[in-house]
Every structure is written in structure tokens, then in C-alpha cells.
Amino acid sequence: MNADSHTSQPVPLRLFAYGPLAGTITVPGDKSISHRSLMFGALAVGETIIDGLLEGEDVLATAAALRACGADITRTATGRWHVHGVGVGGLLQPRTALDMGNSGTSTRLLMGLFATHPITVTLTGDASLSRRPMARVTEPLTQMGATFTTAPGGCLPLTMVGAALPLPIRYVLPVASAQVKSAVLLAGLNTPGRTTVVEKIATRDHSERMLAGFGAQLHIEDTPAGREITITGEAELRPQQLTVPGDPSSAAFPLVAALIVPGSSVTVTNVGINPTRDGLLRVLAMMGADITQTNIRSVGGETVADVTINAGVLTGIEVPPDVAPSMIDEFPILFVAAAFAHGRTTLRGLEELRVKESDRLATMAAGLIACGARVTELPDGLIIDGSGGEPLAGGATVAAKLDHRIAMSFAILGLNCRDAVTVDDARPIATSFPDFLPLMAKLGASKGQ
Structure with missing residues (x-):
């Protein structure tokens, strides 16, 4: 295959x-956990070790993008992955466009990561990914200070300029989407103050579980408005040893x-x-x-x-x-x-x-x-x-x-x-x-x- x-x-x-x-x-x-393991490891200071990582093309696209932004990511012969992170706020501007292949998760979550770094990034994808709408992610990230230039219809290819002075927001998800929720929380990692996402219907919670495991300060509360997840920015993430x-x-x-x-x-x-x-x-x-x-x-x-x-x-x-x-x-x-x-x-x-x-x-x-x-x-x-x-x-x-x-x-x-x-x-x-x-x-x- x-x-x-x-x-x-x-x-x-x-x-x-x-x-x-x-x-x-x-x-x-698990594909969702594999993506996040690499991303959070890339933002931690020190070495994160990952066993059981999904080695499909979507996850490999995430690894390649993070390498292009300064993280040191290697695989041993036994299938164990080592990620030496750059710290929250430490991602570098890539020299070329980042090819996301077919991966919507890579694209939307990395947009969140990059949105609050003062770097310019261009994301491309295959024909299928290039038809998928990105406006649901660019909308909250624009509120946080990032700017975007997209293809017609808000699709890839997309160029984003991250916010040099990002702003925390309180964002109510208009649709149930773990990807949008995660993108805003990831952007909040490098944003001063407290960023809150409100979801009316609970979606997969891998980001919350893993962010807490890496040492981010999260507060989760069920309210009449929905489930509120608040992250305190300018976080320092601790490296982990993970099994997916x-x-x-x-x-x-x-x-x-x-x-x-x-x-x-x-x-x-x-x-x-x-x-x-x-x-x-x-x-x-x-x-x-x-x-x-x-x-x-x-x-x-x-x-x-x-x-x-x-x-x-x-x-x-x-x-x-x-x-x-x-x-x-x-x-x-x-x-x-x-x-x-x-x-x-x-x-x-x-x-x-x-x-x-x-x-x-x-x-x-x-x-x-x-x-x-x-x-x-x-x-x-x-x-x-x-x-x-x-x-x-x-x-x-x-x-x-x-x-x-x-x-x-x-x-x-x-x-x-x-x-x-x-x-x-x-x-x-x-x-x-x-x-x-x-x-x-x-x-x-x-x-x-």
C-alpha cells in the first residue's frame, strides 16, 4: 500500500x-493522538519519546511540517519516535511551503500552532484537501490576530501571518468540531492571558487530556452555555514518554x-x-x-x-x-x-x-x-x-x-x-x-x- x-x-x-x-x-x-503527540512534543523543552505512532501519510505530513519549523524529529529502527522540542513560541519560519497532503487534521491544528507565532507560513494540499473549507478555523484565529490569504472559497493553498501580539478570546464553537476547538487551544498556548473555547456538544477530548499531561494549565467546566475549556497562555510544556x-x-x-x-x-x-x-x-x-x-x-x-x-x-x-x-x-x-x-x-x-x-x-x-x-x-x-x-x-x-x-x-x-x-x-x-x-x-x- x-x-x-x-x-x-x-x-x-x-x-x-x-x-x-x-x-x-x-x-x-490512533491518528488524532499521533498528530497531537508530535505537535505537543515539538512545543515542549526537552525530549518526548513516542511509541506506537501511526506512520501513515497524514501523520508523516505533520512530522515534516514541524521539522521544517525547527523541531528535531527522528525515528529509530524499532519504530520509536524522538521529538526534541523548541518550546512554546519557539517555532521558526519554514523556508518553503508546507505540503499537508490529504490531512485536514494536520492543516487545521498546525494553523492553530502557527497563528500565535510571528512567522509566515504557506500551506498546500492535494486535490481533495484543497476543496475542504478552512474558514471555520481562520475565523477564530483572525480574532486572535493572525491574518490569512486563501484560495477562493477559503480553501488551500493558504498563506498565514502569525500574530506578533496575539489576543486571548472566548470562542463559542458554531459547529461541533474537535479540530476547531484544538486549533484555538493550541493558539492559546502562546497567547498572554486566558483563551476559552465553549462547545455545546462535547467532541473528542484528546487535546485537553494531552495538554494537561504535558503540563499546560487547563480549566474545564460544564456550564449552561456548554462545556468551557480555558487554557492559560505562555505555557511551558514538559516532555513526555507516550504510548499511542x-x-x-x-x-x-x-x-x-x-x-x-x-x-x-x-x-x-x-x-x-x-x-x-x-x-x-x-x-x-x-x-x-x-x-x-x-x-x-x-x-x-x-x-x-x-x-x-x-x-x-x-x-x-x-x-x-x-x-x-x-x-x-x-x-x-x-x-x-x-x-x-x-x-x-x-x-x-x-x-x-x-x-x-x-x-x-x-x-x-x-x-x-x-x-x-x-x-x-x-x-x-x-x-x-x-x-x-x-x-x-x-x-x-x-x-x-x-x-x-x-x-x-x-x-x-x-x-x-x-x-x-x-x-x-x-x-x-x-x-x-x-x-x-x-x-x-x-x-x-x-x-x-
């Missing part, structure tokens, strides 16, 4: 299951594969089950999935467990809209699970999926329908009438739209179709899950030609 990801031609993918999937695997490190838990967004694919391929039983070890990230497991349990969590423990301030799922037919439900922030990246694979359920699954409140790596509502609806599923697209979601556990027709070539999660979702769908499902281009999978194919092969899924 890593080699394929750098070819100029699309790499089609088909996956087949000739019998039940079975086995125990460990998925790569397995990414629940990556674990979702082999777990749903086990659910839809008859007779399967799969265990994924060391999966992060942070309550702001475990929405997929909760929704699948509501639908009747046979899921067990064992060996529950804490790793680096994050709760992890070994998760086992057994094949079975789900029952369609109306998915509670308030679960969306805790599983925003897992909806494409939930749509696949719902396509095999008994009855109707209704999913609403998902407008955010239209501005991810692709319009995930439209792209998933089109691909599911092409494979024989019964889907109604709504402005803010989907209605899926499941097959009751029966295989879908398949036989289609589906467009992944340069979206890694779409590509993996349809590869999994093809495991229970009468005719092969072809994903038009598997290259984007390397951005988040470079070991996807080897791990699926270990469980018994075969790659077709």
Missing part, C-alpha cells in the same frame, strides 16, 4: 471472503467486516475506547451487535480495551444525532453495517460529513445504491433499508473520491456481495491505515485482481 500510494495511476482494489473471518490483530496507532493506543477509527473496519461475514469472530487489541470516540461501538450495540470488551486499562491517560465482535444480523434503528461527534469518522462503515441490517436505519444530523475528505453522504449513498442497497439520501443524513443479512448484489466499481475511509468501507462491503465490488482507487488508504490489507489478509480476506 505504501508503494501504491505514490503511483500516479489509480490502484483498484477488490476484497473477497471465501469463509468466516477470524483472528486477533492490532491496528495502527490503537485507532478506533481504523479498528472499525475489521470489526464491521466480522459483523457482516457469516460465522466470523475478530478481536482487535489495544483499541482506544475514550468515551468521546466510542460512538460506533455504542450504536452497533444498540443495533444488537455481539461485542465484548476485555482487558480494559489506561495507557497514557487514555482508556483502551481488547474488542471482540462476532458475526450477526443487526436491527435497524434511528441513530441518535447526539452520538455524531463521538463517531464522525466511522459513519461510512456504519452505513455499510446498516445495509445488511434487518429493517430501516435512519441517520440524521450529519451535515459535517459533506465537508470531509469527500461529501461522504453523497459518495456513500451513490456507491451503496450501485451495489444494490436501498438508500435514501437526506440533506443531513441517510435512510438505509437493510438486506436482513443477505448478501448485496455488488458488481459495481465505486468511486472513493480520494477518501481513505470511503475506499476501506466499500472494500469491506464487498466481502458480503454476490459479485465483486471494485474500489476505483485504494491509494488514499495509506494516509491513515497503511497496514489495512495485510491485517485483513491475516483475518482471511483475500485481495482480488
